[in-house]
Amino acid sequence: NMVTIAPERLQTIGVRFEEATRHPLARTIRTVGRVEIDERRLARVNIKFEGWIEDLRVSAIGDHVKQHQILFTIYSPDLVATQEEYLLALQGIRDLGESEFQEVARGAKNLLEATRRRFQFWDITEDHIHDLERTGTVLRTLPIHSPITGTVLKMEARAGTHVTPGTELYLIANLSQIWIMADIFEYELSLIHVGQQAKVTLSYDPETQLTGTVGFIYPTLDPQTRTAKVRFEVKNPQETLKPGMYANVNLTVPLGTQLAIPRDAVLKTGERQIVFIHHGGGTLEWRNVTLGVQTDDWVEVLEGVKEGDHIVTSANFLIDSESQ
Template sequence: MTIQDQWSKMRGRWLKAPDHWRAPALAAGVTAALFIVGGAIQNARGGWPFDRGEPNADAVTANARATARPDRVPIEVSSTDMTRLGIRLVAATSEDTVSTINAVATVALDESRLSHVHTRVAGWVEQLYVNTTGEYVRAGQPVARIFSQELLSSQAEYLAARRFAASGYATSVVASGRMRLRVLGMTDREIGAIERSGNPIRLVTVTAPSSGVVVNRGVSVGTAVDPSTELLTLANMGNVWVYAEVPETGIRAIRPGTPVRLDFPTVGIASIRGRVEFVYPTLSERTRTLRVRLSVPNRGGLLVPGLYGTAAFEVPGGRGIVVPRDAVIDTGRQQHVFVAKENMFEPRPVVVGLSLGDRVVIREGLAEGELVVTSGTFLLDSESRLRATGGGGAHRHGSMPMPEETAGPTEPASPAQADHAGH
């Protein structure tokens, strides 16, 4: 449809419309057209009655800074008022700082001291000498006796080779048969026993390769086994691992070799000193902590797996300016201290660093030897903010007024003074 057709269609609808609809519609159309035309002319001339652009941010910031008042102002306090108000001063010192990062510690088995007991032949367990988990086993102690058809046949072949060797055959066959029995797990004592008796041993004994506590028993009497079957798992408890969960905020300071103090108050042993042995490469998404590992001697066997304790990592923070924690006022947006210069107390913003118990490190804002207020800081801060808003009254030289309860008792007026005041 062409524009002319559309115009003709609209004109036809207009002519067919009732008369009482045409006048309001015509007036509204004319008003809208005049408004659009006038706006276009004003826009071209730049004559809008308001600024269509964004305000200059730099100009606004500069104007705000020029007109804004400081949050706090210096306060003058006399020596007498300082004593009455209990204001105490401490000099900022420069020290070699060491921060402490606390973490939860958990005792676990030393994985490097685990040993697994296997058999080298296929067969069946007919006797089991270790029946419970947690039992202590010594190195060389028998743990099970196994029947193996393969091993029984190898013993018979070895004994036959010995008889033929005695008749003049080569002894290399005997040596080969003896080596095969050793490979299949028989000890020299067991081989000597069959050599003396001339009969194979039906059940072969499996012994513990090392001393330790049984942490897993994988078989029972009658279980079919092969070389892949784990009979027992032994753990040497003479040394244990301790896992510590370091908070996300302190992981940058922890590395292998970092000193740590371990405490396990529930077992009543003294603090254990150690060093970080390994730092795991991944962060726990659930707890937002980094796991580190320490290796600790287990004297007396009191450090059992699963025991909870605490780990305190001692992280050197370098040399810094140190002040008491009570000297710092934290408003949530910034921290500041009151620096004393004769009888004037200046509020000064500072940047706080490491926390050292009842002291903190000031990274920026203070110099060594400057005096800071450690007692009466909130009273000074309240008065300083009041003066900054202009509500502190007209005190001479900005001196701080004394609270009413600290002022001395008022002497009653004499009769002569009262009479003079009446006149």
């Protein structure tokens, strides 16, 4: 396993040496992901009673709305009738509260409770019920509010339109935090865990750099691509990232401090991987090595090299040809 080459010749062919030492290793996983809406920040606006849209306040896809902002008002004969029933039951309780006819008073109370439950089933707010009790005034139309702050992505509401229970009138998403869905190869999955941070960049806008956090690792693997979906959660306060865009994701995983040598020091010959050890005076020894984790610049050595060995890091091929 020994080769002797004159020191002058080693210098001529550009041989360089480096001592094998322990290095902090890190593996960078690079992938491309697709920007998607954070499903936890998505709201679908519909109603649970029949009616007609009257005053349409938010009328275009792309409009930005605040939480509790009025989207539209709706006229519903059922809602008007229920408000009237509620006021009658409330007045009945007030009039019959001290009455000797307890069955009548109890009936009024039951009607009030049943009407209140109907309001609750229709998602009528407690504030509206309290206003009804306080003013005694039946509202002809009811305002429907946005449940979240966000952007209108879909809208089916039109002024004058008759709507039925369950009709989706608005789809609103808060894009201040989004998801990036990326494919990770199965051999890299063991390096990834929830909570890790990654750098997110855009190919067409290199100046934009965001930080993503691994939020979920999906439990299934695509049998064709041998990849699993990993969800990165990214704060997007300026809404720079928009659903449907593609983004570059770089995730650096620390691997601890290991005995490592430069990748260029390893010479691959068929199934073997060898390195040259310099013992001084032009005496070189080649050794088979067993390698571990590889990074962009370094490779972990499991067997064949010990700490302090002087490793040839360049011109390996020339040394190999000189030794033939």
